[in-house]
Amino acid sequence: MGQEMYAMLNQDQRSIADTILASHRTQSTTTADSCFFIDGQGIYVMTVAWTGIAASLLPEGRTVHSRFKLPVPILKTSTSSIRPNNEAPMAPCYALNAVDILLRDIMNIDAPFGGKIMILGGDFRQVLPVIRLANRSELIAASLKSSNLWPYFKVIHLHQNMRTGPGEEEFSKSLIKLGNGELTSNEDDEIELPSSYVPTLCNRTILCPKNEHSLLVNEEALQRLPETEKTYTSVDEVECEDGDDITNYPTEVLNSRTPSGMPPHKLKLKIGAIVMLLRNLDVHQGLCNGI
Structure with a gap:
């Protein structure tokens, strides 16, 4: 081999x-x-x-x-x-x-x-x-x-891009120029990529400035899937030596938090829904963090 x-x-x-x-x-x-x-x-x-x-x-x-x-x-x-x-x-x-x-x-x-x-x-x-x-x-x-x-x-x-298909040489060259800072930007320091580079995504991207907005979009997308929904809830608790501090952080407050990199308290899933893993579950099957 x-x-x-x-x-x-x-x-x-x-x-x-x-x-x-x-x-x-x-x-x-x-x-x-x-x-x-x-x-x-x-x-x-x-x-x-x-x-x-x-x-x-x-x-x-x-x-x-x-x-x-x-x-x-x-x-x-x-x-x-x-x-x-x-x-x-x-x-x-x-x-x-x-x-x-x-x-x-x-x-x-x-x-x-x-x-x-x-x-x-x-x-x-x-x-x-x-x-x-x-x-x-x-x-x-x-x-x-x-x-x-x-x-x-x-x-x-290495100088040759082995993943470049026929007719994609120009796109490959533009990526190198982008990385080298050689592409022309507008007055807002933005670079516009030709729509032909991303034909299936150029009109479908939803950019959310805050996590709370992305959660709403994800919820809407999930509701449109026909499969049966399953809900998994987290178990949130405060660990501290001083028992008085526990009363300052009710379970309801912990459940309402949605910090970056953490799943929501109620995780709703459907077959066919797109999710991102936070831990490596099985590398051989491609179930990795970030996928």
Whole structure:
């Protein structure tokens, strides 16, 4: 199977595969040629991604948190209790540092990632680490390029979009221009995409500024489905040492809250309804966080 997949690689992909395989054959504990970042034979690898959606697209893919047992939330001082990594630019540098500490400890080798070959993949034009209320400088500081491990990586570029179908070359080029900030914007700093790029969605998008508005839209959409509705209720309670504080937060008040990232107190579902998972239930079946 490996030889069949190798034969399907284009020139850029084959060059990268040859470079990494050569590094594996001559692998030592030195840092040279053991770390790779990809922009865009009998070896065992672990394919991981920062998000559940990206992990579900990889063969035997798992999230970084799941594979390396990273804590939630991940902090500067975090370590792992336990290697290609897709969508790596979405991960904060603390995650890479935690994996580095783990592999050094397991291998008992004081070299980046314990001397193991580390392959990262992704595009820095896309989403950077998400940090609540962070400004631009804080986001850059959390990026992989700010990690003290980044200088050890050899950056290799892929130039051909293998998912581009016939007649879609112009769309692919426009995405690159968008990421590079080369598309012309109007006076409100808005970029208008041709409707031909998104023919099925350009007139169907509902943008809600607040969660309460999106809940109303979702409720309306759910009512239009013909299937039988099932309702699941949450169990909300206050945990505190001071019993007096409990009276300040009645159960009815807790039930009425709809914070971001949490389901409503009454979760109504129907067969065919679109939902987003908040936890990884079964990665192999694609039941991942964010899907």
